[in-house]
Amino acid sequence: MPFGIGIWELLILLLVLLLVFGPKRLPEMGRQLGKGMREFKDSVSGSRDDEHLDDVDDIAELPPPEPSATATTSRERDTVS
Template identity: 45%
Template sequence: MNVFGIGLPELAVIAAIGLLVFGPKRLPELGKTLGRTLKGFQSASTEFEQEFRKAIDTVDVKADSTVATTPPEQAPD
């Protein structure tokens, strides 16, 4: 198991330190808050990506219509 370059022994040490610092009653609450925060970041990221793709598609459509309506250049005599 390798999450963000951290293996199982490292996760166990981090969990033990968190248990000592925050205590057994507060640790589940912090985990729940962290999960909600990560879920919020994920949904915001997905929304941003969708808006970005929509903007890119709009620019592509406008560029294609501009190219299609531009008259061809006349060849020199």
């Protein structure tokens, strides 16, 4: 077993999770965990779906950010000695 966890430790952990979260919540948590791991794997491997490409197009259409006024005023106050 990975990380030195035996079958008994795994069973005790699953029993504690069942007692804490209940039988209705555990399948939902499993789905969320699987979805998160799948998204992480896709982002690391660089594979993209069609729906992700639509998000990239939306980002490309955004206007460029405006320069902030605080950056110019802080430079005006700086003195060179």
